[in-house]
Structures are given as structure tokens and as C-alpha cells.
Amino acid sequence: MMEQVFFYIFSIIAVISAISVISARSAVRSAFYLIITLMQVAAIFILLRSPFLAAVQVFIYVGAVMVLFLFAVMVLDIGREKLVAYMHHQSVIAVPAVIVFFIMGAYMIIRGGWNVSNAGFPEAALAKSSEVIGKEMFGRYLFPFEVVSLVLLIALIGAVALVLRGREKDKQC
Amino acid sequence: MTNLLNINYYAVAPELVLIGFAFLVLILDLLLKGRDKAVLGYVTAFGLLVSIPVSYFTNEPVSFSGMVAADSFSAFFNIVFCVAAFLTTLISMDYMKKAKADRGEYYYITLFAVIGMMLMASANDFVNLYAGLELMALSFYVLVAFKINDNKSVEGALKYFVLGALSSGILLYGISFLYGYAGSTNFAEIARAASAGSSQNMFLILGVCLTVAGFAFKVALFPFHLWSPDAYEGAPTPVTALLSVGSKAAAFAVFLRFFAGSLAVLQPHWAMLIWVFSAATMLYGSVVGVSQKNIVRMLAYSSIAHAGIILIGLLVTNDKGSSGVLYYLLVYAFMNIGAFSVITLFVRNNGKGANICDYKGLASKRPWLAFFMALFMVSLAGIPPTGGFTAKFFILASAVNSRYYLLAGIAVVSTVISLFFYAKVIFYMYMKEADDASVFTASPGAALYNVVIVISAVATVLIGIFPSVFMDMAVQAVKPLLM
Numbered sequence: 001m002m003e004q005v006f007f008y009i010f011s012i013i014a015v016i017s018a019i020s021v022i023s024a025r026s027a028v029r030s031a032f033y034l035i036i037t038l039m040q041v042a043a044i045f046i047l048l049r050s051p052f053l054a055a056v057q058v059f060i061y062v063g064a065v066m067v068l069f070l071f072a073v074m075v076l077d078i079g080r081e082k083l084v085a086y087m088h089h090q091s092v093i094a095v096p097a098v099i100v101f102f103i104m105g106a107y108m109i110i111r112g113g114w115n116v117s118n119a120g121f122p123e124a125a126l127a128k129s130s131e132v133i134g135k136e137m138f139g140r141y142l143f144p145f146e147v148v149s150l151v152l153l154i155a156l157i158g159a160v161a162l163v164l165r166g167r168e169k170d171k172q173c
Numbered sequence: 174m175t176n177l178l179n180i181n182y183y184a185v186a187p188e189l190v191l192i193g194f195a196f197l198v199l200i201l202d203l204l205l206k207g208r209d210k211a212v213l214g215y216v217t218a219f220g221l222l223v224s225i226p227v228s229y230f231t232n233e234p235v236s237f238s239g240m241v242a243a244d245s246f247s248a249f250f251n252i253v254f255c256v257a258a259f260l261t262t263l264i265s266m267d268y269m270k271k272a273k274a275d276r277g278e279y280y281y282i283t284l285f286a287v288i289g290m291m292l293m294a295s296a297n298d299f300v301n302l303y304a305g306l307e308l309m310a311l312s313f314y315v316l317v318a319f320k321i322n323d324n325k326s327v328e329g330a331l332k333y334f335v336l337g338a339l340s341s342g343i344l345l346y347g348i349s350f351l352y353g354y355a356g357s358t359n360f361a362e363i364a365r366a367a368s369a370g371s372s373q374n375m376f377l378i379l380g381v382c383l384t385v386a387g388f389a390f391k392v393a394l395f396p397f398h399l400w401s402p403d404a405y406e407g408a409p410t411p412v413t414a415l416l417s418v419g420s421k422a423a424a425f426a427v428f429l430r431f432f433a434g435s436l437a438v439l440q441p442h443w444a445m446l447i448w449v450f451s452a453a454t455m456l457y458g459s460v461v462g463v464s465q466k467n468i469v470r471m472l473a474y475s476s477i478a479h480a481g482i483i484l485i486g487l488l489v490t491n492d493k494g495s496s497g498v499l500y501y502l503l504v505y506a507f508m509n510i511g512a513f514s515v516i517t518l519f520v521r522n523n524g525k526g527a528n529i530c531d532y533k534g535l536a537s538k539r540p541w542l543a544f545f546m547a548l549f550m551v552s553l554a555g556i557p558p559t560g561g562f563t564a565k566f567f568i569l570a571s572a573v574n575s576r577y578y579l580l581a582g583i584a585v586v587s588t589v590i591s592l593f594f595y596a597k598v599i600f601y602m603y604m605k606e607a608d609d610a611s612v613f614t615a616s617p618g619a620a621l622y623n624v625v626i627v628i629s630a631v632a633t634v635l636i637g638i639f640p641s642v643f644m645d646m647a648v649q650a651v652k653p654l655l656m
Contacts, residue, residue, distance in 0.1 A: 105379065107375075108375040108376070108378060108379045109375070109376075109379070111375040139238070140238045140240070141240070141300055142180070142237065143185075143237040143240045143241060143301060144240065144298075144300045144301045144303075144304040147292060147301070147304040147305065147308060148304055150192070150285065150288065150308055151304060151307050151308045151311060153285075154282065154285045154308060154311050154312055154315070155311055157199075157278060157281075157282065157315075158278075158282065158311060158312070158314065158315035161276065161278040161282070161315060162315060162318055162321055
């Protein structure tokens with residue numbers, strides 16, 4: 001019961017701050033709202049008995065990604081944007097479509113049910129969540145784990161390749 | 174422990190070969206600082222050639238604790254990917270030099286994209302599938318933006334990137350519901366849960382709908398196609414050829430393995446969804462294609478229409494339909510890359526040749542080139558004796574066999590409409606006179622284009638004349654799927 005109360009508190013704050021992320025006028029404010037959202041998600045992970053994911057969420061998203069993001073915002077000097085400028089005539093169709101999608105999704109989620117509780121992991125195993133994750137990652141999911149290293153490599157090379165080409169363009173001007 | 178993990182290097186041999194070549198090209202690129210990068214193209218092409226027999230002899234249905242299914246199905250797709258990438262690499266060496274985007278990164282990023290496609294084709298688990306999908310998608314985002322000084326290229330890449338990231342999110346959301354339904358991300362486990370549990374489970378329906386949406390984006394089905402004309406037009410033309418053939422084939426491989434393979438028992442339930450997608454995509458692609466002036470955009474819409482027709486084969490969940498899809502994708506790879514090679518030969522001269530009317534009078538100046546272009550157009554339209562005709566025939570025959578009469582009718586209507594814009598290119602080439610004949614003079618470095626065009630043309634016609642050989646291959650390939 002208590003858990004549910006906390007779940008609703010965290011998720012309502014997460015949703016409100018997520019909406020603020022996209023409606024805030026300055027990019028810095030958006031970034032801070034995003035930090036709040038990510039923290040709430042981390043709290044929900046703890047409610048789900050997954051302290052490891054919560055810690056990773058805080059370290060990587062809040063710690064690393066958001067700091068980089070704020071640096072980028074400050075270096076690029078992104079000005080205040082008006083929300084109205086992004087409202088096109090398309091939103092007349094898009095907003096009802098999204099609302100219908102969410103209502104249908106919510107209905108289906110409420111009506112549906114888990115076939116398997118905890119996906120085959122007993123409560124005792126979940127208490128050692130980092131051990132479970134580590135064993136799964138280097139056991140059953142070893143192959144995709146290795147593939148992710150290629151994905152990271154290509155992201156690195158791609159970013160450098162595109163940015164270096166951009167600099168050549170500046171030189172020509 | 175090794176037995177439990179079931180690490181099997183033979184199962185991923187084609188991928189390993191290509192990864193090796195990708196790193197070789199990466200290092201060679203550093204050694205060749207500031208010199209001609211064309212040699213990297215030859216190394217890349219050689220690597221892709223080596224990978225074809227390796228793919229052919231790979232047959233390890235279960236490995237990496239059920240993650241990878243390197244069976245005859247994935248072997249067929251791997252060969253299609255390698256052939257497509259081989260042909261596009263050959264035409265890109267000269268193109269990239271002319272586009273002043275001649276950088277070594279291009280070649281090994283292409284290889285990584287092919288590795289991603291292979292991983293998708295052999296994935297038997299959503300986690301593995303998603304890793305392959307992201308590898309392919311990230312490589313293509315970079316490749317589409319490769320002409321970074323060209324605003325159209327950047328615009329196309331940005332649209333592709335933003336919508337691609339969104340579709341990945343939708344796909345992951347769907348996967349999470351399927352995991353909630355089955356308690357596993359493995360295709361075999363989901364199949365077991367689906368055949369045991371009730372088909373009316375909301376999590377299953379929601380998961381299937383969202384994953385279909387995610388893959389519909391990659392295949393560019395009707396409501397999810399918005400990125401494709403812009404990305405196709407902006408990307409370097411050889412990349413467009415690979416994108417339209419490879420990325421589409423990879424997504425269809427997943428569609429087939431998951432829907433025709435794992436969820437075959439639930440076919441009556443998801444059939445309606447795919448039916449609507451298929452009909453809408455065929456009609457939309459062919460109708461909008463008619464009004465296009467730019468030839469690459471026209472081919473983008475033609476590619477959308479083709480995806481709709483291929484989807485019929487997916488809907489018919491038996492060996493006829495599934496092998497029809499494989500056959501269609503094989504033919505489509507050759508005829509589409511052939512058409513794009515002819516376009517690449519022209520577009521490289523500063524925008525000239527981007528419009529259909531630029532092909533005016535090609536037949537009188539370069540009769541052979543016009544003949545091959547006409548052949549590819551005829552094949553894309555689906556007229557005998559080309560492969561395009563037999564491919565459409567197999568798909569439609571399987572649809573009629575399984576009593577999808579209305580859908581087959583829509584496919585015929587869409588084919589007739591699309592005939593109009595394919596014929597328009599032929600009409601301009603043969604019936605009109607050129608305003609300025611100097612556009613058509615042969616430029617140096619065209620030899621490789623000619624090789625690619627001739628290979629594609631010969632393959633298109635051969636597959637059309639001897640369909641049984643290739644159909645047998647396709648039937649063999651889908652066997653492990655439909656057990």
C-alpha cells in the first residue's frame with residue numbers, strides 16, 4: 001500500500017516534469033526538468049527492487065549525460081524558444097491522435113496482465129539484483145553485449161567523421 | 174560454462190569476417206592519409222565477396238543460448254546483403270570522389286551497416302535484434318549525412334535520425350510489453366507463450382502493434398514513410414541504393430522470422446493489421462509516385478509501393494508466401510541497384526540528371542545505357558520476361574491461393590498505376606530529343622558503373638527466365654522458419 005502511494009508520487013512528478021521539459025522556454029530549464037524526471041525514474045527503479053539500475057540511472061543519465069548536455073547548451077548559446085513557433089497546423093491532427101493512442105494504450109495496459117511474475121526471478125534472487133544483471137549480461141546476453149561495443153564504436157566514428165567534415169566546410173568559407 | 178553459454182564462432186562467421194575487414198579498412202584508412210581512398214573500396218568489396226561463401230556454408234540453428242539462429246534463412250538474407258553492398262560499394266568509389274566526400278570512413282561504415290543487417294537477419298531474440306538494428310541504423314544516419322556540405326543531405330539525415338530514434342523508442346516499448354507477456358525476449362519463448370496462452374491478452378496485442386510500428390518505419394510502410402523520400406533524395410545515391418535494398422530486406426527478415434515463424438499460430442489475429450498496412454502502402458506509393466519529378470523521389474515512392482506488395486507475402490503465412498518474399502527481395506536488390514547505378518552515373522555531374530526530364534533523348538546518344546535503364550524500369554513495373562514479373566507473380570499467386578482476393582486486386586491496381594511513372598522514364602529516353610547532348614558524354618571512371626549495371630541487368634533477366642532455381646533456394650531458406 002505504502003509502495004503504491006510512493007509509486008504514484010514519483011510517477012506524477014516524473015510526468016509533470018517531463019511535460020515541463022518540452023514546454024520550458026529556455027534550454028537550461030528544460031535540462032533541469034529532465035534531471036528531475038530522471039531522478040524520479042531512478043526512484044521507481046528502487047521501488048521495483050532494482051537498486052543497480054537506479055544507481056546506473058543516476059550516475060550515467062543525471063551525472064554524465066546531463067552534464068554534457070548542459071555544457072553543450074552553454075557553449076552553443078541556445079536562446080529562448082517560443083513554444084508557439086512549433087505549433088503547426090499538423091498539431092490539429094497530431095494531438096488528438098496522440099491522445100487516442102494514450103487512451104487506448106492505457107486501457108490495454110489496465111486490461112492486460114503479466115503472464116509470468118517477476119519474469120522467473122524469485123524475490124530472493126532480486127535482492128541481489130546487480131549479481132543477477134551481471135550474470136545475465138555475461139551469460140545469456142553475452143553476444144548482444146559484444147555487439148553493443150560495435151554500436152558504440154560506430155557512434156564514435158560517425159560523430160567524428162561528421163564533425164570533421166563540418167570543419168572543412170568552415171575553412172572554405 | 175562454455176557449453177552453457179554455447180559460444181559458437183561458426184554461427185557468426187560471416188559477421189566476424191566482415192568485422193575483420195571493417196577493422197582492416199579502418200587501419201588502412203589511417204595508413205593512407207591524404208591519398209586516394211579508392212583502394213579501400215576494393216578491399217571492402219573483396220571482404221563482402223569473401224563473406225558470401227562463408228554465409229552460404231553457415232548453418233548453426235541454435236547458438237549463444239538461443240540468441241542467434243544462423244540457419245539457411247539468415248544465410249539467404251546475408252547473401253542478399255553482401256551482394257547489395259558489394260554492388261553499391263563498386264559504384265560509390267567514383268561517386269564519392271566526384272561528390273568531394275571521398276573519405277575512408279564511408280567504406281567501413283558501410284561494412285558496419287551490413288554487419289547490423291546480418292545480425293538482424295540471424296537474431297532470434299529481441300535484445301540481439303535491437304543491437305543489430307541500432308548498429309545498422311546508426312551507420313545509415315552517418316552515411317545519409319555523408320555529403321555534409323549539401324543541405325539536402327543533412328536535412329534528409331536529420332529527418333531520418335529523429336524519426337528513427339522515435340521509432341526505436343516505440344519498438345522498445347513494444348518489446349517491453351512482449352516481455353511482460355511471455356517473460357522472455359526470445360522468439361521461441363514468445364512463440365511458446367503465444368500458443369499456450371490466450372491470444373486476447375492485451376499485452377500481447379499492444380506489444381505486437383508497437384513492434385509492427387517500429388519495423389514499419391524501417392520498411393517505410395504507409396503512415397511511417399515520411400522520412401524516406403527526403404532521406405533517399407538527400408543521401409549519396411549509392412547509399413540510397415543500399416538503404417532501399419538492405420535496410421528494407423533486413424526489416425523484412427525480422428518480420429518474417431517473428432510473424433511468419435514465431436507468431437504463426439496467431440496469424441488470424443494480426444492478419445488484419447498487416448492487411449491494412451499492405452493495401453494502404455501499395456496504393457499510396459504508386460499514386461504519389463506518379464506526380465514526382467525527381468527520379469530518386471520517384472524511386473522512393475516506388476520502393477514504398479514494392480514494400481506493400483512484399484507485405485502480402487508476409488500475410489500469407491505458408492511456404493509459398495514466405496519464399497515469395499525472399500524471391501522478391503532478391504530480384505528487388507538487383508533491379509533497384511541497377512536503376513540507381515544508372516542514376517548515379519548521371520547525378521554525380523552537379524545536380525544534372527536528378528529530374529526525370531533530364532533523361533530526354535538518352536536513347537539516341539547512349540543506346541546501351543538507355544536500354545539497361547529501360548530494362549530495370551520494366552522489371553520494377555513487373556513486365557515479363559524480367560525478374561520483377563515472376564516475383565510479383567509468385568506473391569500474387571500465393572495471395573490468391575490463400576484467398577486474399579481483394580488484396581491481390583489492390584496489388585494489380587497499384588502495379589498498373591505505377592506502370593505510368595516507370596513508363597514515363599522510358600518515354601523520355603526513347604521518344605524525346607535531348608536539348609543538350611553534351612550531358613550524356615561518357616566520363617572517365619565509368620567502367621565500374623558499367624560492370625555493376627551489366628551484373629544487375631543479367632541477374633534481373635536470369636532470375637526472371639529461370640525462376641525455379643532461385644525459387645528452390647528461397648523455399649530451402651524458409652524451411653527452418655515454418656516448422
